[in-house]
Amino acid sequence: xxxxxxxxxxxxxxxxxxxxxxxHDAPEVFTLELEPEDPGALAPFAPGQFNMLTVxxxxxxxxxxxxxxxxxxxxVHTIRAVGPVSGALTELEPGAAVGLRGPFGVGWPMAEAExxxxxxxxxxxxxxxxxxALYRLFAERERYGKIVLLYGTRSPDDILFRRELEAWRGRxxxxxxxxxxxxxxAWHGNVGVVTTLIPRCSFDPAQTVALVCxxxxxxxxxxxxxxxxxxxxxxxxxxxxxxxxxxxGFCGHCQFGPVFVCRDGPVFPxxxxxxxxxxxxx
Amino acid sequence: MEGLERIVKExxxxxxxxxxxxxxxxxCAKNVRFEAGDYLFREGDPADQLYVIREGRVAMELxxxxxxxxxxxxxxxxxxxxxxxxxPPYRWTYDAxxxxxxxxxxxxxxxxxxxxxxxxxLGYELMKRFVPVIIERLHATRLQMLDVYxxxx
Numbered sequence: 001x002x003x004x005x006x007x008x009x010x011x012x013x014x015x016x017x018x019x020x021x022x023x024h025d026a027p028e029v030f031t032l033e034l035e036p037e038d039p040g041a042l043a044p045f046a047p048g049q050f051n052m053l054t055v056x057x058x059x060x061x062x063x064x065x066x067x068x069x070x071x072x073x074x075x076v077h078t079i080r081a082v083g084p085v086s087g088a089l090t091e092l093e094p095g096a097a098v099g100l101r102g103p104f105g106v107g108w109p110m111a112e113a114e115x116x117x118x119x120x121x122x123x124x125x126x127x128x129x130x131x132x133a134l135y136r137l138f139a140e141r142e143r144y145g146k147i148v149l150l151y152g153t154r155s156p157d158d159i160l161f162r163r164e165l166e167a168w169r170g171r172x173x174x175x176x177x178x179x180x181x182x183x184x185x186a187w188h189g190n191v192g193v194v195t196t197l198i199p200r201c202s203f204d205p206a207q208t209v210a211l212v213c214x215x216x217x218x219x220x221x222x223x224x225x226x227x228x229x230x231x232x233x234x235x236x237x238x239x240x241x242x243x244x245x246x247x248x249g250f251c252g253h254c255q256f257g258p259v260f261v262c263r264d265g266p267v268f269p270x271x272x273x274x275x276x277x278x279x280x281x282x
Numbered sequence: 283m284e285g286l287e288r289i290v291k292e293x294x295x296x297x298x299x300x301x302x303x304x305x306x307x308x309x310c311a312k313n314v315r316f317e318a319g320d321y322l323f324r325e326g327d328p329a330d331q332l333y334v335i336r337e338g339r340v341a342m343e344l345x346x347x348x349x350x351x352x353x354x355x356x357x358x359x360x361x362x363x364x365x366x367x368x369x370p371p372y373r374w375t376y377d378a379x380x381x382x383x384x385x386x387x388x389x390x391x392x393x394x395x396x397x398x399x400x401x402x403x404l405g406y407e408l409m410k411r412f413v414p415v416i417i418e419r420l421h422a423t424r425l426q427m428l429d430v431y432x433x434x435x
Contacts, residue, residue, distance in 0.1 A: 034336050042356070158431065181431065182354055184350055184353070191356045192426075195422075214430075217430050
């Protein structure tokens with residue numbers, strides 16, 4: 001029996017990619033564009049999935065895709081420098097090598113959302129894992145009903161992807177609202193928590209899919225506001241963040257109750273996590 | 283008055299208010315307009331009016347020496363500006379600035395408090411509308427205090 005021409009990829013073995021561009025988005029937040037040395041070796045990514053990125057000699061972290069899924073050869077990741085590995089990643093200059101495993105996980109339910117209104121609620125860096133879904137929604141605009149994007153962050157200086165937000169806000173076929181928790185008086189936009197924007201928006205709750213990503217406490221309150229507005233628990237999807245290590249459900253570091261976030265998520269329907277989110281330190 | 287009654291009845295904050303209560307509210311109310319940059323009231327002023335926003339957005343600001351003016355909340359169409367008129371000493375504790383042209387219903391606080399004292403059913407009906415606003419703002423303030431978007435120290 002002849003050996004296959006290419007062996008199946010070992011999910012634990014990183015490929016090498018090069019940084020092609022580094023962009024400063026907000027305080028401590030950078031976007032890296034990566035080009036794999038062997039682009040054909042990677043499976044296409046879907047909105048909501050993530051890669052494991054390695055800084056050689058430092059460590060490996062899970063980072064969601066934040067780029068356009070149409071451009072599969074340009075891998076875009078937006079990273080906040082919060083620890084040694086993410087900090088080292090944000091300091092990489094163009095040309096630097098990184099290790100890359102992926103794409104992993106279950107992404108946003110783009111097919112399930114077709115024909116329905118889509119409400120996207122993002123908080124802080126949570127806009128990054130949602131951006132590929134937004135690219136897809138706007139690229140295939142005719143497939144969806146109303147599109148509502150609600151984005152909350154700490155202050156005007158912390159707003160991510162400002163250029164795209166402004167472009168999306170300028171569209172006549174989408175409702176886009178941005179709010180910050182606090183601002184100097186020169187800011188003329190909204191101030192207040194993102195959940196307060198939900199009752200102000202126009203969508204059909206019985207025919208809505210909601211995509212939510214942000215700090216867990218913000219997601220809990222966003223879920224409550226969406227359900228108060230009449231959106232069913234089955235139609236609310238969250239992107240969860242846990243301590244993902246192997247990314248393929250072997251190690252159990254990211255176990256969250258009965259699920260492994262890396263393998264079964266990171267995107268889950270809220271109905272599957274109901275009850276778990278309220279548990280402290282799970 | 284008929285025009286004002288229609289405006290009040292159609293405003294989401296007063297949705298389903300009975301005709302009798304609507305007349306009582308309208309007896310204390312008038313239409314007002316502010317241009318962008320105007321202040322509806324300033325910190326320390328007597329809280330003698332309540333504003334129900336029909337159009338435009340209002341920024342609630344606090345100033346601190348060395349920090350300038352900071353906006354801690356904006357409210358818009360369908361929302362109310364000002365709760366301090368409910369509780370003594372009836373004094374504003376922040377500035378309210380029009381971010382754009384504002385059309386609002388202004389309600390005389392002394393007048394509406396007196397009517398609520400005279401008719402507790404009216405008072406209870408209005409409290410049922412104001413208390414959720416207070417609770418919502420308390421929840422929002424808690425979330426803001428958590429600084430959930432900040433990095434963990």
